[in-house]
Amino acid sequence: xxxxxxxxxxxxxxxxxxxxxxxxxxxxxxxxxxxxxxxxxxxxxxxxxxxxxxxxxxxxxxxxxxxxxxxxxxxxxxxxxxxxxxxxxxxxxxxxxxxxxxxxxxxxxxxxxxxxxxxxxxxxxxxxxxxxxxxxxxxxxxxxxxxxxxxxxxxxxxxxxxxxxxxxxxxxxxxxxxxxxxxxxxxxxxxxxxxxxxxxxxxxxxxxxxxxxxxxxxxxxxxxxxxxxxxxxxxxxxxxxxxxxxxxxxxxxxxxxxxxxxxxxxxxxxxxxxxxxxxxxxxxxxxx
Amino acid sequence: xxxxxxxxxxxxxxxxxxxxxxxxxxxxxxxxxxxxxxxxxxxxxxxxxxxxxxxxxxxxxxxxxxxxxxxxxxxxxxxxxxxxxxxxxxxxxxxxxxxxxxxxxxxxxxxxxxxxxxxxxxxxxxxxxxxxxxxxxxxxxxxxxxxxxxxxxxxxxxxxxxxxxxxxxxxxxxxxxxxxxxxxxxxxxxxxxxxxxxxxxxxxxxxxxxxxxxxxxxxxxxxxxxxxxxxxxxxxxxxxxxxxxxxxxxxxxxxxxxxxxxxxxxxxxxxxxxxxxxxxxxxxxxxxxxxxxxxxxxxxxxxxxxxxxxxxxxxxxxxxxxxxxxxxxxxxxxxxxxxxxxxxxx
Numbered sequence: 034x035x036x037x038x039x040x041x042x043x044x045x046x047x048x049x050x051x052x053x054x055x056x057x058x059x060x061x062x063x064x065x066x067x068x069x070x071x072x073x074x075x076x077x078x079x080x081x082x083x084x085x086x087x088x089x090x091x092x093x094x095x096x097x098x099x100x101x102x103x104x105x106x107x108x109x110x111x112x113x114x115x116x117x118x119x120x121x122x123x124x125x126x127x128x129x130x131x132x133x134x135x136x137x138x139x140x141x142x143x144x145x146x147x148x149x150x151x152x153x154x155x156x157x158x159x160x161x162x163x164x165x166x167x168x169x170x171x172x173x174x175x176x177x178x179x180x181x182x183x184x185x186x187x188x189x190x191x192x193x194x195x196x197x198x199x200x201x202x203x204x205x206x207x208x209x210x211x212x213x214x215x216x217x218x219x220x221x222x223x224x225x226x227x228x229x230x231x232x233x234x235x236x237x238x239x240x241x242x243x244x245x246x247x248x249x250x251x252x253x254x255x256x257x258x259x260x261x262x263x264x265x266x267x268x269x270x271x272x273x274x275x276x277x278x279x280x281x282x283x284x285x286x287x288x289x290x291x292x293x294x295x296x297x298x299x300x301x302x303x304x305x306x307x308x309x310x311x312x313x314x315x316x317x318x319x320x321x
Numbered sequence: 322x323x324x325x326x327x328x329x330x331x332x333x334x335x336x337x338x339x340x341x342x343x344x345x346x347x348x349x350x351x352x353x354x355x356x357x358x359x360x361x362x363x364x365x366x367x368x369x370x371x372x373x374x375x376x377x378x379x380x381x382x383x384x385x386x387x388x389x390x391x392x393x394x395x396x397x398x399x400x401x402x403x404x405x406x407x408x409x410x411x412x413x414x415x416x417x418x419x420x421x422x423x424x425x426x427x428x429x430x431x432x433x434x435x436x437x438x439x440x441x442x443x444x445x446x447x448x449x450x451x452x453x454x455x456x457x458x459x460x461x462x463x464x465x466x467x468x469x470x471x472x473x474x475x476x477x478x479x480x481x482x483x484x485x486x487x488x489x490x491x492x493x494x495x496x497x498x499x500x501x502x503x504x505x506x507x508x509x510x511x512x513x514x515x516x517x518x519x520x521x522x523x524x525x526x527x528x529x530x531x532x533x534x535x536x537x538x539x540x541x542x543x544x545x546x547x548x549x550x551x552x553x554x555x556x557x558x559x560x561x562x563x564x565x566x567x568x569x570x571x572x573x574x575x576x577x578x579x580x581x582x583x584x585x586x587x588x589x590x591x592x593x594x595x596x597x598x599x600x601x602x603x604x605x606x607x608x609x610x611x612x613x614x615x616x617x618x619x620x621x622x623x624x625x626x627x628x629x630x631x632x633x634x635x636x637x638x639x640x641x642x643x644x645x646x647x648x649x650x651x652x653x654x655x656x657x658x659x660x661x662x663x664x665x666x667x
Contacts, residue, residue, distance in 0.1 A: 059454030060461040067468040067525055071475065073493060074483045086491045131368045138365035142358050150366055157377040159575075159632055161582035163602040164625040165376065167609045167617045168383035191376040194369055223361050252476035254585040259606065270478035274589045286486045293479040300474040308467050312529065 071297075078291040085287045099291035109264050110292060113272035120185045120257070120268055121250040127186065128193040128246050129239055136201030137227055141213070151202070158195035165191055166259045173260060184260040185268065189253055193246045200245065204238030205231070241310050248300055269296050381625060388413055388619035406615070413619040422616065426623075428596055429604040433624075435512070436587075436600065437580040440519045445573055447520065448527025453561075455528065456535045469525040477522065481589035484518035488590075505590075508597035515587050515598050519580070527572050534568025535561070574635045581628050601627070 080087060081096040103110050138144070139151055169188055170179075178184040212234065216226040257268040267275075273296060276289045304311060390406040391413065417426045455465055472480070488494050488504035495501055504514045538561065546556050584606065587598035594607060601624040608617035 056454060056457040057460060060458045060465050063451050063454060063465050064468045067471050070483055070487060070521060071471055073487065077486065088493060088496050131372060134365040135369040138362045142362045144359050144362040150370070154369065154373065157373050159578045159628065160377060160381065161602060161624050161628055163582065163584065163605045164384055164621040165380040167605055167614065167621040168380040168387060170609055171387070171614055188376055190372050194372060198369060223358065248474060254478045259609070270476050273482060274478050286489065289482050290486060293482055297475050297479050301471055304470045304474045305467050308470055311470065312466060
């Protein structure tokens, strides 16, 4: 009798333990899955070029030689970083300027065809980039826009603008209606209520949208690849893809990984700092 | 798409409801300032529509038009494109679908379809599993939340380089497998490499979207089912899955549309003009860079039609409600999940 209860109790305890540890194992699995390849990039970047093919989990000798190689005068990597910064920031600013008022109208004003407009805006973002690029490439060639910033910024609006409008529409929806009502009781027109009351209060939502837009624009590849054929104007994602060695089997992987780290680290740090904000933006406050 | 079908009825219905109207007391304001509101709305909405007309609608129509011509197939002595083009009607499409270009087109078509079906299936399963784990986890939430965002934030170009290094002949993948696989040249191996890299980058993201769907399911439903004697597996199939289905369907739709335009990853990871991984985007790009604008425009148009068809089928048959969250009156939690899927993996 006693043994039976004891066994039962032990079993429950063991099951209880499994229940406790299973999620922890799962979490460890997810973290490993997400970070292991990234970790490998960082480790490779910090090896000496001679140790490139080492498989040790930590560099035998730490070295920043690869990072130095990235910025060697011939690579044009610094210029590519600058180009990416210009393209991504301009895209972000333009997107916010154009998208905020549209999002406000979609969130707060009642007008005919609102859902149609919203549907159109969302639908445009689903179109494959290449379908836009082929005709635009031809157009930009005709008007001499190849190798210019605007040739990269304008097409980038095709995916940045729908994202921003959607994001901001959700944000405006969550702000209390009383804000404008109070403003209009005090004599503001709807336009003034928007400019003087809503825009300042919407700063957090606009900030989140700005981060998301910037990351997407920074990561953009196919537009920048198509619209530019001069090294001087390359963005960093294109430059990095062209970091190749003499032959297929003699590739400067260490340098490539160092370049990858340089391109990625600002994003990763930004994502870690603003993770709550970003996930809240992504899932509308679902993750507490 | 769904969004458009009930747009008119909906906005009409909405206009009548209090709270959806312009700020201010709806009934009284409507008659006085409906015209003013409409003017304001069109002033606010038109810049976005104008930009999208230039960068999206114009190119789509221009591609359709250009695909009816053949031009730029010849270069002059200086290497410039010979001006003038020849109208061929649907000739280019005939070449692509049945003629000399058919082999390359159908190869790219099946590659694109294969990548889409396999990656999205894996992403949905893995993302679902991750979401269930994250939903249960009480310890390490901050850590898991941060790490899930890392693959999402890494540019696809960088992740393609990273996986090219992992799958290099002397890379860590072969070392771990203890087997020499030539990932960049064997057909199946290079497909697997592309799929692995794509799934790695996007599955955690699907997990986040599904998690947002999981978190709106009330605990009582699960507790009631448990009291009624339903095991974990039955609870998953009969409660969790049906309830997260709307979130999952929208996430899968956006992932599919994104996978169908896959370009960066195979382009950098394996290379250009490799039959084993060439997608429709890569094919159109390759023609465009050879200034074969007619065929390039035709490939781009075919891809666009394919994407539109898939979106249509999803919205009609599976009822993916893409703008549901915004259309609805009260902002619900998890509303942005539908948007995210799309934004991600450019």
